[in-house]
Amino acid sequence: MVKREEIVHAANLIKIDLKDHEKYIEQVEKILNYFDILDNASAESESFVTQEMSLDKLRDDKYVPFDEKLITQLKNYKGTFVKAPKMI
Amino acid sequence: MNLGITATQYLEQIKNGSLTVEEFISKTMERINKVEPSIHAYISLNNDAISQAKQIDKKLKAKENVGSCLGMPISIKDNICTKGMKTTCASKMLENFVAPYDATVISNLKSQDAIIIGKTNLDEFAMGISTEFSYFGPSRNPWNTDYVPGGSSGGSAVSVSALECIASLGSDTGGSVRNPASFCSVVGLKPTYGLVSRYGLISYANSIEQVGPMARTVEDTAFILNIISGIDQHDNTTIDKGKVDYTKELDVGVEGKRIGIISEMIGEGVDKQVAAATSKAISKLQTLGAECNEVSLDSVKFSVATYYTIAATEAGSNLARYDNIRYGFDFDVEGYEFNAYISKARKNFGPEVTRRMILGSFVPSAGYVGKYFLKALKVRSKIKSEIEQAFKKFDLLIAPTSPVLPFKIGEKVDDPLSLYLLDINTIVANLSGIPAISIPYEMTNGLPIGIQFFANSMQEKTLLQAAYALEKTTNLPGVPI
Numbered sequence: 171m172v173k174r175e176e177i178v179h180a181a182n183l184i185k186i187d188l189k190d191h192e193k194y195i196e197q198v199e200k201i202l203n204y205f206d207i208l209d210n211a212s213a214e215s216e217s218f219v220t221q222e223m224s225l226d227k228l229r230d231d232k233y234v235p236f237d238e239k240l241i242t243q244l245k246n247y248k249g250t251f252v253k254a255p256k257m258i
Numbered sequence: 259m260n261l262g263i264t265a266t267q268y269l270e271q272i273k274n275g276s277l278t279v280e281e282f283i284s285k286t287m288e289r290i291n292k293v294e295p296s297i298h299a300y301i302s303l304n305n306d307a308i309s310q311a312k313q314i315d316k317k318l319k320a321k322e323n324v325g326s327c328l329g330m331p332i333s334i335k336d337n338i339c340t341k342g343m344k345t346t347c348a349s350k351m352l353e354n355f356v357a358p359y360d361a362t363v364i365s366n367l368k369s370q371d372a373i374i375i376g377k378t379n380l381d382e383f384a385m386g387i388s389t390e391f392s393y394f395g396p397s398r399n400p401w402n403t404d405y406v407p408g409g410s411s412g413g414s415a416v417s418v419s420a421l422e423c424i425a426s427l428g429s430d431t432g433g434s435v436r437n438p439a440s441f442c443s444v445v446g447l448k449p450t451y452g453l454v455s456r457y458g459l460i461s462y463a464n465s466i467e468q469v470g471p472m473a474r475t476v477e478d479t480a481f482i483l484n485i486i487s488g489i490d491q492h493d494n495t496t497i498d499k500g501k502v503d504y505t506k507e508l509d510v511g512v513e514g515k516r517i518g519i520i521s522e523m524i525g526e527g528v529d530k531q532v533a534a535a536t537s538k539a540i541s542k543l544q545t546l547g548a549e550c551n552e553v554s555l556d557s558v559k560f561s562v563a564t565y566y567t568i569a570a571t572e573a574g575s576n577l578a579r580y581d582n583i584r585y586g587f588d589f590d591v592e593g594y595e596f597n598a599y600i601s602k603a604r605k606n607f608g609p610e611v612t613r614r615m616i617l618g619s620f621v622p623s624a625g626y627v628g629k630y631f632l633k634a635l636k637v638r639s640k641i642k643s644e645i646e647q648a649f650k651k652f653d654l655l656i657a658p659t660s661p662v663l664p665f666k667i668g669e670k671v672d673d674p675l676s677l678y679l680l681d682i683n684t685i686v687a688n689l690s691g692i693p694a695i696s697i698p699y700e701m702t703n704g705l706p707i708g709i710q711f712f713a714n715s716m717q718e719k720t721l722l723q724a725a726y727a728l729e730k731t732t733n734l735p736g737v738p739i
Binding site: 252257 | 491495557590639
């Protein structure tokens with residue numbers, strides 16, 4: 171059984187603030203309980219691939235300049251840098 | 259003027275001069291302005307559509323080369339990037355995002371002189387099955403506006419059904435093209451994974467989603483598929499389709515075709531009227547010479563949990579980019595610590611996206627990754643092998659597109675799990691990568707029922723041929739709106 175604190179922790183990790191959102195915790199809890207159906211699937215012997223494409227099929231890693239105007243779409247763009255919130 | 263003509267009829271009329279592109283686009287715009295207040299298919303419209311139509315008319319008059327769409331109006335789900343137009347994903351987060359480039363599918367359509375008539379409504383970031391989770395409000399089913407149009411490509415289905423365009427592009431991650439196609443009585447195709455480029459489709463769950471065409475007939479669907487499919491250097495997962503024309507040999511019929519009826523999709527939990535319509539469709543196919551027998555896909559019962567585990571994990575990763583710095587700016591960074599700033603920005607996500615972000619953080623997290631995410635990947639492999647086995651015995655598989663009829667707006671919005679469970683008949687195609695199509699089959703109490711065929715990977719031609727054969731046995735009414 172998943173604990174509520176664990177759901178809140180997972181939300182914090184992905185920067186979702188659950189203050190005033192109790193109902194999300196309950197809904198996610200209910201969904202995770204349903205996902206437990208996977209325990210009954212006998213698939214232990216199955217294998218899966220995480221890398222579908224062989225690396226030699228990738229395009230060359232070369233610099234292709236993109237439309238310079240694109241960066242000016244950033245609302246926090248200040249000429250030569252992007253303003254971001256304080257890290258420390 | 260009849261706005262309900264098919265793509266084929268449109269092309270004939272433009273070619274023989276009985277119709278101009280400008281006339282058709284103007285009438286389509288009039289129609290949109292008239293019906294939009296009651297159905298809300300579109301998020302934004304192309305204000306240059308009429309001048310683009312005039313340009314194409316001019317080229318036609320001067321006998322210059324014009325692409326195969328001849329100015330046909332096509333609507334686009336608003337999670338597909340269209341240069342210079344807003345591409346919002348129906349999210350407050352991207353409310354003012356103007357795409358700086360065209361998705362490959364859009365470049366393909368434009369190169370064939372299609373006119374992008376507008377961008378259609380969807381569940382926020384394509385997460386939903388009813389189009390009720392749009393920041394801009396729900397779309398409504400043109401067959402009965404108290405009902406949902408399905409989702410997540412609900413706006414696309416509504417726009418095709420309500421004669422606001424000739425065809426549309428949606429995206430299908432777990433049934434998002436086929437479900438609204440079924441609910442709105444139009445045709446919707448989810449192509450083989452890799453047949454259509456995803457470059458410019460705003461990412462939600464990369465390993466399972468595909469752009470797919472929606473139209474009023476199977477032939478029109480094949481016509482659009484011809485244009486959007488094929489290898490793309492911008493999407494490494496695309497497959498070379500070879501020299502195939504999906505519009506050719508559509509009428510070969512189903513005689514001798516072996517069709518498997520998926521037992522797990524016609525039994526428990528399926529609405530009686532949907533089950534009856536499916537049985538009728540199967541009888542019709544048998545009359546046409548198909549050999550229909552039941553086939554069991556045992557792992558279907560695990561498919562909803564498998565799908566949502568994988569989709570949420572990929573969504574959690576993909577949507578991490580919405581941090582109010584690169585996208586979705588609406589307040590200054592001054593005075594905020596990094597985490598607090600991003601958390602505040604993410605309050606701009608609606609309820610379904612928020613739920614899936616939390617799930618997407620939880621199911622692959624340390625301590626639970628084995629129980630949920632890795633297990634889901636294994637079950638996905640099992641589903642794939644069951645499907646492969648089934649296609650050794652059958653040419654096609656059949657099931658109702660949705661286990662239920664369209665439901666009322668607001669009826670299920672607060673019970674996300676009950677909505678998830680409705681995906682059961684569509685998601686196996688996404689998990690296994692195979693193509694599937696929904697075609698309108700019946701009307702019950704004024705609400706549409708769609709029938710779904712699945713084919714083996716890259717067998718779109720077989721799929722379209724079967725759909726065409728079944729379509730020919732139907733005689734459905736015109737949209738009441």
